[in-house]
Amino acid sequence: MEYKRLDKWRERAELKGLLDLAQKPEELYYRGRWRKTLFDHGVAIVGSRRMSQYGRRVIELIVPKLALEGKTIISGFMYGVDQYAHRVALASGGKTIAVLGWGIKERLEASDEQLARDIIKAGGSVLSEWEEQRAMLWTFPLRNRIVTALSKEVIVVEAALKSGSLITAAWAEKLGRKLWAVPGPINSQVSQGTNQLIATGQAEMWLDHSYQPQLSQTKDPLILKVREEAMTASELARVLKQPVAEVGAQLSLLALKGEVVEREGKYYAS
Amino acid sequence: MFGISILRAHALPRHVEIFSAGFGGHDCARKCLDACTSMFGGKMLTKIQSIANLGLETVPVTVEVDVAEKGFPGFTIVGLPSKAVGEARERVKTALVNSGFPFPNKKITVNLAPADLPKDGAAYDLPMAVGVLVAGGLVEIKNTDLTKCWFYGELSLDGSLRPTRGILLLALFAQKRRGSLILVPAESAQEAKVVPGIKVIPVERMTELMVHLTQVKPITPLLHTPIETSLEQVQPEFDLRDIAGQEQAKRALIIAAAGGHNLLMWGPPGTGKTMLARALPGILPPLTPQEALEVTRVYSIAGLLTAGEAVVQKRPFRSPHHGVSAAGLIGGGTNPLPGEVSLAHLGVLFLDEMPEFPRSVLEALRQPMEDGVIEIVRVSGHVKYPASFTLLAAINPCPCGYLGHPRRPCTCTDKMIAKYRHRISGPILDRIDLTVQVAAVEVEKLAVNNEPETGNRVNSQEAKVMVMKAREIQTKRFKGLKIYTNSQMHNREVKQLAELTPEAENLLKMAVEKYDFSARSYFRLIKVARTIADLTAVKEILPQHMAEALQYKQIA
Numbered sequence: 001m002e003y004k005r006l007d008k009w010r011e012r013a014e015l016k017g018l019l020d021l022a023q024k025p026e027e028l029y030y031r032g033r034w035r036k037t038l039f040d041h042g043v044a045i046v047g048s049r050r051m052s053q054y055g056r057r058v059i060e061l062i063v064p065k066l067a068l069e070g071k072t073i074i075s076g077f078m079y080g081v082d083q084y085a086h087r088v089a090l091a092s093g094g095k096t097i098a099v100l101g102w103g104i105k106e107r108l109e110a111s112d113e114q115l116a117r118d119i120i121k122a123g124g125s126v127l128s129e130w131e132e133q134r135a136m137l138w139t140f141p142l143r144n145r146i147v148t149a150l151s152k153e154v155i156v157v158e159a160a161l162k163s164g165s166l167i168t169a170a171w172a173e174k175l176g177r178k179l180w181a182v183p184g185p186i187n188s189q190v191s192q193g194t195n196q197l198i199a200t201g202q203a204e205m206w207l208d209h210s211y212q213p214q215l216s217q218t219k220d221p222l223i224l225k226v227r228e229e230a231m232t233a234s235e236l237a238r239v240l241k242q243p244v245a246e247v248g249a250q251l252s253l254l255a256l257k258g259e260v261v262e263r264e265g266k267y268y269a270s
Numbered sequence: 271m272f273g274i275s276i277l278r279a280h281a282l283p284r285h286v287e288i289f290s291a292g293f294g295g296h297d298c299a300r301k302c303l304d305a306c307t308s309m310f311g312g313k314m315l316t317k318i319q320s321i322a323n324l325g326l327e328t329v330p331v332t333v334e335v336d337v338a339e340k341g342f343p344g345f346t347i348v349g350l351p352s353k354a355v356g357e358a359r360e361r362v363k364t365a366l367v368n369s370g371f372p373f374p375n376k377k378i379t380v381n382l383a384p385a386d387l388p389k390d391g392a393a394y395d396l397p398m399a400v401g402v403l404v405a406g407g408l409v410e411i412k413n414t415d416l417t418k419c420w421f422y423g424e425l426s427l428d429g430s431l432r433p434t435r436g437i438l439l440l441a442l443f444a445q446k447r448r449g450s451l452i453l454v455p456a457e458s459a460q461e462a463k464v465v466p467g468i469k470v471i472p473v474e475r476m477t478e479l480m481v482h483l484t485q486v487k488p489i490t491p492l493l494h495t496p497i498e499t500s501l502e503q504v505q506p507e508f509d510l511r512d513i514a515g516q517e518q519a520k521r522a523l524i525i526a527a528a529g530g531h532n533l534l535m536w537g538p539p540g541t542g543k544t545m546l547a548r549a550l551p552g553i554l555p556p557l558t559p560q561e562a563l564e565v566t567r568v569y570s571i572a573g574l575l576t577a578g579e580a581v582v583q584k585r586p587f588r589s590p591h592h593g594v595s596a597a598g599l600i601g602g603g604t605n606p607l608p609g610e611v612s613l614a615h616l617g618v619l620f621l622d623e624m625p626e627f628p629r630s631v632l633e634a635l636r637q638p639m640e641d642g643v644i645e646i647v648r649v650s651g652h653v654k655y656p657a658s659f660t661l662l663a664a665i666n667p668c669p670c671g672y673l674g675h676p677r678r679p680c681t682c683t684d685k686m687i688a689k690y691r692h693r694i695s696g697p698i699l700d701r702i703d704l705t706v707q708v709a710a711v712e713v714e715k716l717a718v719n720n721e722p723e724t725g726n727r728v729n730s731q732e733a734k735v736m737v738m739k740a741r742e743i744q745t746k747r748f749k750g751l752k753i754y755t756n757s758q759m760h761n762r763e764v765k766q767l768a769e770l771t772p773e774a775e776n777l778l779k780m781a782v783e784k785y786d787f788s789a790r791s792y793f794r795l796i797k798v799a800r801t802i803a804d805l806t807a808v809k810e811i812l813p814q815h816m817a818e819a820l821q822y823k824q825i826a
Contacts, residue, residue: 249817265707
């Protein structure tokens with residue numbers, strides 16, 4: 001676990017976003033190779049630690065597209081939305097920056113360490129403003145300010161009413177970053193924060209416009225149903241009034257073709 | 271009713287009473303005994319036949335009773351008796367006295383031969399009591415050949431007989447010896463009557479037995495009833511039709527029953543996993559007489575047959591709690607009794623919240639899942655019990671249980687979830703062919719009426735018919751091999767007997783690539799697809815069968 005201190009970060013052009021901060025980090029430590037281009041167009045993906053299936057799907061829709069556009073996914077390396085955003089970015093061949101909420105010298109858990117290595121291997125970076133610092137309640141909001149400052153845009157995927165993600169949103173407003181929020185079901189706790197951001201006009205509503213025209217002109221009742229609402233095989237069999245054996249077989253075929261996606265037993269349109 | 275020749279208390283003052291001062295009450299008995307002995311001449315040594323059950327193996331035990339004139343009065347049991355056998359002294363003596371028999375105040379020695387075989391249980395009470403009476407010369411047995419009689423049963427202090435476990439095993443053992451007669455507690459005698467070729471004498475009390483043996487008033491033997499008659503009309507406990515929604519889970523149950531596959535159900539609490547599990551025995555084919563006997567043997571030795579129950583009629587359903595010990599699950603004790611796996615023999619073993627079971631306990635399932643038997647090794651030797659069951663496991667999606675629940679939030683972290691799911695070891699999961707989700711039911715979606723013709727609302731009776739047809743096909747396929755269901759196929763048999771059409775094979779290849787299946791999952795999928803094809807009586811595995819099988823692949 002090798003890390004380096006970044007010399008005179010204030011003089012680096014790629015980090016001028018950080019200069020917007022009133023409380024600038026004193027030092028910056030990083031793992032991996034330093035690549036200037038990594039910071040060209042950073043997009044922060046932030047959200048709840050308690051990611052729902054919906055949040056998962058949202059990330060799977062947004063992140064690959066951003067990665068394809070050559071944007072760098074910046075997030076906070078926490079489990080839930082943060083880590084999933086890192087993972088999806090890597091899986092779709094993109095680059096990603098993880099800003100730690102603790103010192104760079106802290107030991108990571110095995111699975112986290114693996115993710116950190118994967119991020120570095122893919123040409124990304126793991127950053128922290130501390131060398132030795134245990135994770136504390138106060139370190140995470142500070143971490144959020146760096147995530148925001150490094151990014152050009154911030155997308156809040158899921159957030160409860162009192163959450164770190166809303167702190168990040170507040171930073172984005174303060175620093176003048178473009179703020180997006182993904183709308184969610186009104187009965188979901190982890191969407192109340194994002195919906196509020198939209199309702200109050202703090203954030204722009206993220207609607208996946210480029211997604212719509214991709215829909216093929218299908219007549220398959222299964223795909224049409226699944227596009228309306230994610231459902232289990234049993235529910236589909238019930239609404240379509242078909243034997244569950246047949247529905248299941250068709251779903252398997254559609255999943256193999258990539259036309260539907262199964263997550264925890266529910267089928268989603270891809 | 272027992273004014274028999276035994277009990278005439280002649281007060282013949284023959285002995286000098288040396289110790290008599292403190293024994294007022296025994297005086298009479300001793301005198302009586304003397305009288306009897308003098309009357310019949312007193313047999314010194316008697317051999318009574320009984321048995322010992324070592325697991326499901328039955329060996330003969332001869333209870334040798336010697337009542338000696340010489341030596342200090344006493345009652346000694348030798349021949350490796352356990353504590354329970356040793357305590358028979360008190361039970362036998364008190365029961366005899368309370369039944370009105372005199373107890374010989376002599377040196378009584380009981381040997382349980384073979385002497386090096388450890389004996390356990392209270393079932394030697396009856397042979398010992400009979401032995402004491404005969405050897406002490408207190409009864410005269412008429413028209414009965416003691417070498418053909420098998421005595422087995424526990425005594426109560428009042429002289430009545432208590433239900434005793436393992437009577438069916440005694441009956442099956444006696445069946446192999448022509449003209450056998452078994453004399454056993456009346457309450458447990460029912461289980462013996464399904465065995466043809468033997469005479470079963472149900473005994474209520476010691477006195478009744480004695481009037482029987484002296485031919486004063488013989489007991490009527492139990493009528494033999496073939497097993498078939500008691501196997502009729504078994505109603506399932508839960509009908510599939512009564513379970514709302516969960517169409518796919520019900521379908522998975524039918525596939526599991528048809529192919530003998532183990533099944534894993536996952537979903538939040540309160541979605542009907544337990545109900546579904548309890549419905550499984552009802553769609554399995556009914557027990558054959560041979561199978562019923564096999565199950566009853568295990569239940570007889572475990573002492574779990576209810577009084578008056580002749581045979582186990584339903585396929586067993588066992589659902590041990592996750593606090594169960596390894597010994598409780600696979601069987602144990604110094605004289606090992608069958609555990610839950612054996613009690614579930616030919617039925618269903620349901621492990622609810624499987625990850626909560628200690629890993630060591632779950633690992634103990636590997637042998638029975640592979641071989642259908644469990645071998646328990648103890649200092650005293652080893653015992654084999656049958657343990658061929660369908661495993662039904664239920665797991666929550668995460669430790670709190672609400673991951674993916676439509677309304678309740680899950681409070682678990684990714685790490686907790688990963689850890690929870692890794693608690694079940696790979697070797698166990700490898701033996702589970704089917705995995706199905708039992709999602710939380712959204713009531714508003716249930717309101718949709720199911721058209722009957724979709725087959726989604728199948729009832730248990732219809733399901734059972736489907737299962738039995740599929741099993742018939744399998745029986746034909748595996749003729750001459752030592753397997754009976756698709757789940758038992760090894761890789762070699764899968765290659766030989768589960769033919770895929772080229773299209774189905776292509777489909778499987780695509781799936782292997784997409785989901786990164788292991789070789790094991792590959793064969794599992796073919797086995798499941800084979801069963802699905804059997805359910806529709808199709809000879810080759812078609813793409814739609816393979817596609818449906820993919821629905822039941824393991825969760826990552």
